[in-house]
Amino acid sequence: MNSNNDRVDTSVATLRHHLGARQPRVAVLLGSGWGPFAQQVQDAVDVPYAELPAFPALAIGGHAGVLRAGRMGDTELVVLAGRKHAYETGEPDGMKGAIRSLAAIGIQVLVQTNAAGSMDAAMRPGELMLITDHLNVVQRSPLVGEPGDQRFVDMSAAYCPLLRSQALAAAAAAGITLHEGVYAWVLGPQFETPAEIRMLRTLGAQAVGMSTVPETILARHAGLRVLGLSMLTNMAAGMDTQTLSHAHTLSTANAGSVQAVALLSAVLQAIEP
Numbered sequence: 001m002n003s004n005n006d007r008v009d010t011s012v013a014t015l016r017h018h019l020g021a022r023q024p025r026v027a028v029l030l031g032s033g034w035g036p037f038a039q040q041v042q043d044a045v046d047v048p049y050a051e052l053p054a055f056p057a058l059a060i061g062g063h064a065g066v067l068r069a070g071r072m073g074d075t076e077l078v079v080l081a082g083r084k085h086a087y088e089t090g091e092p093d094g095m096k097g098a099i100r101s102l103a104a105i106g107i108q109v110l111v112q113t114n115a116a117g118s119m120d121a122a123m124r125p126g127e128l129m130l131i132t133d134h135l136n137v138v139q140r141s142p143l144v145g146e147p148g149d150q151r152f153v154d155m156s157a158a159y160c161p162l163l164r165s166q167a168l169a170a171a172a173a174a175g176i177t178l179h180e181g182v183y184a185w186v187l188g189p190q191f192e193t194p195a196e197i198r199m200l201r202t203l204g205a206q207a208v209g210m211s212t213v214p215e216t217i218l219a220r221h222a223g224l225r226v227l228g229l230s231m232l233t234n235m236a237a238g239m240d241t242q243t244l245s246h247a248h249t250l251s252t253a254n255a256g257s258v259q260a261v262a263l264l265s266a267v268l269q270a271i272e273p
Helices: 004-019 035-040 096-104 161-174 194-203 213-221 246-255 257-268
Strands: 026-030 042-048 066-072 075-081 109-118 128-136 178-185 207-209 225-235
Touching (some): 004 066, 026 257, 035 257, 109 128, 128 213, 128 257, 161 178, 161 225, 207 225, 225 257
Parallel strands (some): 026 075, 026 109, 109 225, 128 178
Antiparallel strands (some): 066 075, 128 225
16 A cells, blocks of 8 residues: 555445445444443444554554444444554554544544543542543644644534533433543553642543543544543552552453443443434
């Protein structure tokens, strides 16, 4: 493939071949601990990222690297099992080709999920948070180098207010506690220091993680509406005595996956693309 556009065009053609008559308008990007949701998708067709040249190669535990197309109730959707993180390469544009391919096949809503550390004592490990806004602490953009005025994307409503209200209503109807808060993106891969956590709390964030913000920027650039959900897997550094590790994150995320999957299923049947 000679260009990013060629890779996207080939990925779009491959996806349309596998989708057939399906016309999904919602895509779900699964983060750590959210993977079991893919098993809830009905009438599923799987396409490995390896068959989609615009999609990234993944090398992080808990990220399968498969696109699954199907439906949840009456909602047709595609599910992306895994993302490329900026800490793998130092660049924030690892999901650019994937998100542009989704937009090209008609996706209108991107539902993002992640595992995050809680910086709010009222939000405990295993609980869930609706992202209301984010802090791009890294101050990196996947749009650097993009031509034209379209790169100047309005991020004042990065996480769609209507989708957020529908998600809150769905959670309440399902009897699931869904906190709300601001998500801070840090580069990683190391975890934060207690001083960094104090800084982020002072800046107004309630959760911290190493993903999601670049994909939100890409999605808004592509004209998609975004909904963000975090599974809180640990209290942030300095807020308890737990030693932080990726293994601990995955263990807590896996333990909380049943409630997370229940929430995501309820939300997807309530939102309107």
